[in-house]
Amino acid sequence: CGTESGKTAEKAVSAPAQSAQADSKVPAAKGKILVAYFSATGNTRTLAENTAKALNADLYEIRPEVPYSKEDLNYNDETTRATVEQKNDSARPKLADKNAPIANYDTIVLAYPIWWGQAPRIMDTFVESYDFTGKKLTAICTSGGSDIGTSADYLQKLTKGKAEWKPGKLFSPQAKAEEIKSWFNELGL
Numbered sequence: 001c002g003t004e005s006g007k008t009a010e011k012a013v014s015a016p017a018q019s020a021q022a023d024s025k026v027p028a029a030k031g032k033i034l035v036a037y038f039s040a041t042g043n044t045r046t047l048a049e050n051t052a053k054a055l056n057a058d059l060y061e062i063r064p065e066v067p068y069s070k071e072d073l074n075y076n077d078e079t080t081r082a083t084v085e086q087k088n089d090s091a092r093p094k095l096a097d098k099n100a101p102i103a104n105y106d107t108i109v110l111a112y113p114i115w116w117g118q119a120p121r122i123m124d125t126f127v128e129s130y131d132f133t134g135k136k137l138t139a140i141c142t143s144g145g146s147d148i149g150t151s152a153d154y155l156q157k158l159t160k161g162k163a164e165w166k167p168g169k170l171f172s173p174q175a176k177a178e179e180i181k182s183w184f185n186e187l188g189l
């Protein structure tokens with residue numbers, strides 16, 4: 001006990017410059033953040049933009065090779081594209097590009113709309129298309145009323161590489177910066 005407090009005192013006295021340097025390193029240690037989003041009708045894009053601003057993050061749009069038409073999104077007709085894909089676990093719509101700069105970031109926030117209780121299949125394609133080893137990952141989503149449910153857990157299972165996944169959250173597209181920041185800070189990200 002005596003040795004312990006002696007050590008602490010010695011550190012405090014002998015290293016003021018070092019501790020100031022450690023403090024100034026705190027924000028940098030949080031690393032760079034990328035918000036990678038898919039949005040078919042704009043709600044998730046708004047949330048992703050608000051999140052990027054709130055977290056001082058960069059944005060990347062996940063685009064399908066074949067964009068979704070209005071008819072593709074009509075969930076009242078079970079034969080339309082989005083619904084057929086969601087009902088098929090192995091549907092993997094192709095990405096328009098594979099240029100997401102994942103390697104340059106420490107933390108990736110995935111953003112997507114809820115489609116039939118899950119993330120759109122293009123998000124499955126995305127998490128399987130890059131190596132997320134060593135990255136921190138979380139998810140945000142928008143919906144017409146459903147909660148995030150098991151959607152982020154499902155993406156976690158599919159994620160390529162050993163990533164550190166944190167729980168995701170549903171937000172309103174117009175979520176305020178304070179709400180987004182406090183959720184993110186609680187995750188320890």
Ligand SMILES: Cc1cc2nc3c(=O)[nH]c(=O)nc-3n(C[C@H](O)[C@H](O)[C@H](O)COP(=O)(O)O)c2cc1C
Binds near residue numbers: 144147
């Ligand atoms: C094919 C399809 C399925 C959907 N399924 C759900 C659902 O299960 N629960 C829900 O609350 N909203 C559902 N929605 C509504 C969207 O989640 C909501 O409108 C979302 O904000 C759209 O985001 P976006 O504008 O970024 O595409 C669905 C929308 C589509 C097109």
